Amino acid sequence: MPGPFHPLVERSKAILGPIVWSIPDSSDGAVGFLAPLDVDGVTIEGFFLRGKAYEQSPDKDVMFQLEVAGPGARTRTPLRRIEWLPRSPLHKNPDKTMIFGSHEHPFEINWLEDMQRMRSGNLPWAEEVPKSISSYSRLLDFTANRFRIGNMNTVPVPEWSAKLF
Amino acid sequence: MTLSFITNDGRDAAVRAAVRALVTRERGANEDTISLPVFHPSGASATVIVTGGPKTFKVSDGGQAYREVEMIGAESLFSRNASKSAEAFGIAVVGKLIVGEANPTSLAGYIADVAAASVEVSRRIAERVGARNEAAIEEKLYKRLTNIFGESRVISGAEIAGASSHKWHISALVHQGGHDLVFEAVSAHHSSVYSSATMFHDLALLERKPKPVAVVESKAKMGAYLGILAQAANVIESDAPDELIRRLAA
Numbered sequence: 001m002p003g004p005f006h007p008l009v010e011r012s013k014a015i016l017g018p019i020v021w022s023i024p025d026s027s028d029g030a031v032g033f034l035a036p037l038d039v040d041g042v043t044i045e046g047f048f049l050r051g052k053a054y055e056q057s058p059d060k061d062v063m064f065q066l067e068v069a070g071p072g073a074r075t076r077t078p079l080r081r082i083e084w085l086p087r088s089p090l091h092k093n094p095d096k097t098m099i100f101g102s103h104e105h106p107f108e109i110n111w112l113e114d115m116q117r118m119r120s121g122n123l124p125w126a127e128e129v130p131k132s133i134s135s136y137s138r139l140l141d142f143t144a145n146r147f148r149i150g151n152m153n154t155v156p157v158p159e160w161s162a163k164l165f
Numbered sequence: 166m167t168l169s170f171i172t173n174d175g176r177d178a179a180v181r182a183a184v185r186a187l188v189t190r191e192r193g194a195n196e197d198t199i200s201l202p203v204f205h206p207s208g209a210s211a212t213v214i215v216t217g218g219p220k221t222f223k224v225s226d227g228g229q230a231y232r233e234v235e236m237i238g239a240e241s242l243f244s245r246n247a248s249k250s251a252e253a254f255g256i257a258v259v260g261k262l263i264v265g266e267a268n269p270t271s272l273a274g275y276i277a278d279v280a281a282a283s284v285e286v287s288r289r290i291a292e293r294v295g296a297r298n299e300a301a302i303e304e305k306l307y308k309r310l311t312n313i314f315g316e317s318r319v320i321s322g323a324e325i326a327g328a329s330s331h332k333w334h335i336s337a338l339v340h341q342g343g344h345d346l347v348f349e350a351v352s353a354h355h356s357s358v359y360s361s362a363t364m365f366h367d368l369a370l371l372e373r374k375p376k377p378v379a380v381v382e383s384k385a386k387m388g389a390y391l392g393i394l395a396q397a398a399n400v401i402e403s404d405a406p407d408e409l410i411r412r413l414a415a
Contacts, residue, residue, distance in 0.1 A: 025228075025260075025261065026260070027228065027259065027260030027261040027262055028227060028228030028231070028232075028260070028261045028262055030228060030232070030261075050236075052232070052235075065236060067236075067238075069238060075237055075238035075239050075294050076236075076237055076238030077237075078236050078237060081207075081236070083209075086209065087198060087212050087227060087229075088200055088205075088209040088210050088211070088212040088229065089189055089191070089200050089210070089212075090186065090187075090189070090200055090202075090209070090210035091207075091208045091209055091210070092204050092208045092210065093208060094208075098186060100186070105207070114383070120291075120295045121206040121207065121208075121291055121295075122205070122206040122207040122233060122236055122237050122291060123207060124206065124207065124208050125208075126208060
């Protein structure tokens with residue numbers, strides 16, 4: 001039986017309006033955005049694409065996440081996430097297998113069909129992202145395909161700086 | 166002989182590769198990024214950044230714990246939890262970073278402790294967010310109990326003192342037929358199971374002991390925790406039939 005999140009994950013989506021990466025955080029150099037998403041012309045309450053990168057890490061350590069919050073909910077539920085060339089090079093799955101480098105946390109293997117909820121933790125299962133995703137523009141194409149976001153290519157390049165943090 | 170040599174060589178290579186994978190170092194111009202074999206709830210290995218030196222080093226988690234909790238929308242819980250963990254490890258929190266200042270002798274210790282504190286913070290917060298599953302079970306349970314016994318007989322979120330005199334907060338207390346039933350929502354997490362089992366044991370020592378009922382989402386998903394709970398309480402699933410709950414109260 002499909003759960004409440006399946007339509008959000010499976011339907012085609014569109015980013016609303018222009019995306020602007022935030023000013024780098026003075027503490028950790030993080031830049032990010034949170035973009036509402038349209039499904040069939042309706043902007044779904046609490047349904048977002050989140051982006052995160054680091055000013056001091058050009059062309060690496062980029063994260064995109066599909067997430068949802070219930071009305072009045074204080075926390076978010078991550079549904080799907082891609083971590084491209086993350087600073088933390090190692091990911092451990094619950095079955096102890098390891099992934100080195102870029103990986104995706106798919107919705108399907110993190111969804112508990114019998115309990116109709118996401119696995120506890122933070123999308124603990126991941127799969128390797130193909131090595132061919134070797135540039136930011138390829139990452140956008142890959143994310144567009146995996147997240148089913150038609151206009152993912154409107155996400156600009158973060159304002160990376162050569163400055164060492 | 167040759168076969169034995171090859172087998173041993175393969176074994177050695179596998180173990181060496183596994184060990185090499187557990188701690189990695191990426192060397193930058195002014196910083197080193199070190200990955201350690203402790204893992205955040207997302208499965209990411211703890212990564213610390215070492216800058217400065219050669220006499221004084223800054224060791225930081227690079228905001229990794231904050232990033233982990235931000236992914237689940239629990240940023241508001243970061244500051245307090247991070248301060249608590251940092252204090253326990255003898256390090257500090259600066260903004261979104263968990264940091265320590267080391268000398269060459271203490272550098273390894275700081276690397277280990279910053280990584281451990283970072284993971285402790287994100288795990289503790291993820292557990293707290295997970296515990297809200299208990300709140301969902303409690304809400305569902307209260308509605309069920311009021312339908313079965315009537316609103317006047319059910320107290321939601323009651324407090325009851327055990328034999329130790331400790332006051333326990335319970336999901337629901339039902340007065341029925343001259344005796345009390347204690348219903349407690351329990352999630353499939355060790356902290357929830359152990360604290361509930363301790364409470365049930367404490368209540369069992371009372372002279373006028375209430376009937377203990379642990380309510381879980383799914384017995385199958387409780388694994389070995391079910392045995393721990395069953396030593397101290399009747400265990401039912403949150404969607405157990407009304408008739409079964411009435412029988413418990415009889």
